[in-house]
Amino acid sequence: MIDVNKIRKDFPILERKFNGKRMIYLDSTATSQKPIQVIDAISDYYKNYNANVHRGIYGLSEEATDLYEKSRENVSNFINSKQAESIVFVRNTTEALNLLAYTLGKKLKDGDEIITTVMEHHSNIVPWQFLKEKGVKIKYIDINEDGTLKMDEFNNLITERTKIITVTHVSNVLGTINDIKHIGKIAHENGSYFIVDGAQSVPHMPVDVENIDCDFLAFSGHKMLGPMGIGVLYGKKEILDEMDPFMGGGEMINEVHLSGATWADVPLKFEAGTPNVEGAVGLSAAVNYLKNIGMENVREHEKYLVNYALKRIEEFNGITFYGPRDSEIRGGVIAFNFKNVKNEKIAKALMDEGIMIHPHDVASILDINAVMVRSGHHCAQPLMDRLGIPATSRASFYIYNDLDDIDEFINALDNVKKVLKL
Numbered sequence: 086m087i088d089v090n091k092i093r094k095d096f097p098i099l100e101r102k103f104n105g106k107r108m109i110y111l112d113s114t115a116t117s118q119k120p121i122q123v124i125d126a127i128s129d130y131y132k133n134y135n136a137n138v139h140r141g142i143y144g145l146s147e148e149a150t151d152l153y154e155k156s157r158e159n160v161s162n163f164i165n166s167k168q169a170e171s172i173v174f175v176r177n178t179t180e181a182l183n184l185l186a187y188t189l190g191k192k193l194k195d196g197d198e199i200i201t202t203v204m205e206h207h208s209n210i211v212p213w214q215f216l217k218e219k220g221v222k223i224k225y226i227d228i229n230e231d232g233t234l235k236m237d238e239f240n241n242l243i244t245e246r247t248k249i250i251t252v253t254h255v256s257n258v259l260g261t262i263n264d265i266k267h268i269g270k271i272a273h274e275n276g277s278y279f280i281v282d283g284a285q286s287v288p289h290m291p292v293d294v295e296n297i298d299c300d301f302l303a304f305s306g307h308k309m310l311g312p313m314g315i316g317v318l319y320g321k322k323e324i325l326d327e328m329d330p331f332m333g334g335g336e337m338i339n340e341v342h343l344s345g346a347t348w349a350d351v352p353l354k355f356e357a358g359t360p361n362v363e364g365a366v367g368l369s370a371a372v373n374y375l376k377n378i379g380m381e382n383v384r385e386h387e388k389y390l391v392n393y394a395l396k397r398i399e400e401f402n403g404i405t406f407y408g409p410r411d412s413e414i415r416g417g418v419i420a421f422n423f424k425n426v427k428n429e430k431i432a433k434a435l436m437d438e439g440i441m442i443h444p445h446d447v448a449s450i451l452d453i454n455a456v457m458v459r460s461g462h463h464c465a466q467p468l469m470d471r472l473g474i475p476a477t478s479r480a481s482f483y484i485y486n487d488l489d490d491i492d493e494f495i496n497a498l499d500n501v502k503k504v505l506k507l
């Protein structure tokens with residue numbers, strides 16, 4: 086088990102107080118906090134190494150290039166990719182998925198199909214919807230009552246026109262951990278590309294691209310202790326090699342003439358313009374921090390927290406949570422809403438108005454107790470439609486959270502009941 090007290094000391098922001106209370110940060114699904122090791126690595130980069138990369142032949146530029154490329158290797162090892170060239174630095178998961186929709190999308194024809202799921206983040210839906218203009222059809226796998234995917238539907242929906250299957254590894258709302266290895270097999274048996282949205286898995290559990298055998302994996306640095314503005318697209322090198330570039334400009338070319346241009350080798354082919362060197366360096370420091378703790382330990386810790394939190398929520402009586410109860414197939418995220426308004430007058434008034442206890446109100450009242458949760462549709466409106474709700478509140482956990490945080494969270498939920506007279 087991990088030593089949360091020791092870890093917390095590495096996160097300066099967690100010393101902040103709100104309303105005179107210790108801050109309880111339960112929104113790591115949106116973005117994680119950053120340890121001093123990451124902050125120092127970025128500051129060290131600017132103090133001692135800053136220069137543009139891949140361009141200068143002077144020593145400082147070579148050192149900056151070296152740091153950038155070593156960061157790539159470190160990230161590559163972290164997900165057990167065999168080649169550093171498989172790692173394309175992008176801004177975030179969203180950019181990685183847009184890159185794929187643009188480049189793979191170019192190969193698709195009228196009538197081709199993409200399979201994804203109803204539990205995706207908008208960033209794994211909207212970029213594919215752009216392809217509808219070309220006549221590409223998108224099919225969505227539904228969920229069971231417990232928030233797991235209806236796995237049978239993959240075999241029912243797949244056809245020879247299915248060119249891409251793209252699925253989130255862990256849902257940012259339901260917490261469901263999908264059996265992506267199995268889905269990948271279905272995709273490959275059909276000759277389809279298999280894409281994994283790893284935004285909520287890579288930060289929280291061991292992810293091994295060789296073992297999963299995905300063609301692509303997308304994730305964001307800022308959700309895994311790293312800085313904002315740096316993300317990763319992993320791709321099998323032989324597929325990246327044959328793909329067209331996404332953006333044009335400096336860095337991504339081999340030669341340019343007025344008559345046309347040729348492309349640099351991967352990964353630079355996909356990294357047009359000056360890259361986010363500081364971000365790559367910071368992400369590498371974040372990877373080192375996580376490796377030090379051990380990703381198995383991160384996963385075990387979150388399982389322990391989510392089990393405890395679900396037990397406390399069940400005892401609390403009056404809250405609906407979404408997604409599976411079994412922590413073996415659930416990440417450290419709990420989306421929830423208030424149900425059972427016991428005060429009859431209030432229940433009737435709410436029903437008459439056709440409204441619910443709005444998650445924004447819940448989050449605002451939790452904030453009085455310095456408990457920070459997210460509220461809204463969590464960029465998963467199709468999932469909200471499927472669940473028949475407009476929004477939820479959502480608490481999510483990471484390495485700096487412990488049982489005390491969950492107790493404070495439950496106490497704050499009690500306060501919501503009092504304030505709203507439920």
Ligand SMILES: Cc1ncc(COP(=O)(O)O)c(C=O)c1O
Nearest residue numbers: 177178179206208257284285305
């Ligand atoms: C499952 C999932 N996919 C994609 C994203 C998008 O990440 P980003 O905003 O860093 O691009 C998120 C962000 O919350 C997410 O949870």
